[in-house]
Amino acid sequence: MPIISEKQENQKQVLTLNDLEKRKVVEHNSLITSIAKMDKTPLKMFELAVSCIDTEKQLEDNTVYLSKRDLFAFFKVSDNDKHSRFKEAVEKMQKQAFFKIKEKKDKGFEFENIVPIPYVKWTDYNDEVLIRFSPEIIPYVVNLKKNFTQHALSDLAELNSKYSLILYRWLSMNYNQYEHYSVKGGRREEQVESYRNPTISIKELRTMTDTVKLYKEFRDLDKRVLKESLEEINTHTSFNVTYEKVKKGRSIDSIVFHITKKRTAEDNSYKLDDRAYQEDKARKAETEDQLVLQAMDSPYTKLLMEHFLLSYLDLMDKKILAGLQAHVYPLYDELKELRGLNGVKDHLSYVASKQEAYSKRNVAKYLKKAIEQYLPTVKRQDL
Known part of the structure; x- marks a missing residue:
């Protein structure tokens, strides 16, 4: 039969x-x-x-x-x-x-x-x-x-590690959401970016890769599960991925991945010709430079320095300054209108007292979250 x-x-x-x-x-x-x-x-x-x-x-x-x-x-x-x-x-x-x-x-x-x-x-x-x-x-x-993910079978063919396969599928899941919401909308800008730069705790990473009882030392987990896997993924798939280790106290608490897609002729994301791509890149750089200059002149930058919420190293980072000028300082303006400059100072004093929860890798994001949580309270009090 x-x-x-x-x-x-x-x-x-x-x-x-x-x-x-x-x-x-x-x-x-x-x-x-x-x-x-x-x-x-x-x-x-x-x-x-x-x-x-x-x-x-x-x-x-x-x-x-x-x-x-x-x-x-x-x-x-x-x-x-x-x-x-x-x-x-x-x-x-x-x-x-x-x-x-x-x-x-x-x-x-x-x-x-x-x-x-x-x-x-x-x-x-x-x-x-x-x-x-x-x-x-x-x-x-x-x-x-x-709640589903689609990825290319051909990307999996060359992966020779179980950890490479597992990480590739998880990275695809996040990047698919980035592509979806970038086009369809429905998420705030920082949420969309978080799909392209997803974070996973070490506990979640160990659970997902079935390494709870393996590689007890982080350096072994880093080598076998992260470095070796991402080397394979970057070589054999459509992704380029880097990662950062985020500390909590003295220990590594989580991993932040940064995913980009390789440019292909077929990819709709890269249908701009080279000249248009370079012009777009130049426009973004010019905008960033303008934001940096504005941030350097802002009184809020001086206040953040006085409260030790910004370091001199942070002043050398364009992305941090541009992020503050674009996303944080407009909210400080709102608070200033409601409570005056002293109200902003009081808020920063409180934030500075809570610095144990603050990651220097994400200073703009941290400060934005802090003011976003505080402003509604101020507005309710003023009703």
Whole structure:
């Protein structure tokens, strides 16, 4: 009896004729932030199987079909032992691999352990492989209307570390939201930027990468989970990613990633020609320089220095000064109108007394948040 029916043959042909370079993986965000209790091979095989799902059609019998040829091409296997290695990978995936999913519900969090692919069928005399998803994983990969992420299968093909795969999926989830809200709106500017510069606590990073009991020293976690993974991601995917370590006291508390996308001819983000791109860049630089000059002349800069909320090093940073002039000083003007300059001084004295909560890496953001929280109180008192 053949593995697939005549009705299913059409679906199989569409999937196997699709170039691997064009396939997309679409997954719910809860799956991306889950703990993947598996090594790199089962995880990559799962991603390959998900890429076979036609998101615009009903998935019949929770089943997809792919060819061994595609599978071996994806894993770049060409030796004579490839069939036995495929068999070992499938068996390992079914015996050991599962996702630990934590999803927020109305009354609290819901926890699930899901074996994603419990059934695989193939023969030694033809090219087809049948992969059947578990019913429990289906809501995370089929008919997704919101809170989902799409990334290119080709980006995953060259990643050879489990941590690279996990971080790439998480970075894609954030950058997708940056692209979405940059075009559609619906978020404040700083929220949109936070998707391109996402922060993750060390505790969350360890949980997501399943390293809670591994790499106890941060320098080992930094090397194995961050440096080595981002080197792979930067070399083999469409992203360029850097990161900063954020301290709380003497310990590293969290990581801030900075994501940019590589320029390609096909990317709509870079359809400006080189001249237009350079002109746009020059205009932004000119605007930044103007803001810096205004900040240097502002009495608020002197007040921040007097209260030790700005250092001389901060005065050398254009981004900090431009950020203050553009986003913080207009709010100080509002407070000055309500309470006078002494009101601004009182506010800064209070903020200075709370400096233990303040990160020098984000001085403009910190000061903006402080005044945004204080102004509504002042306005209510004046009613």
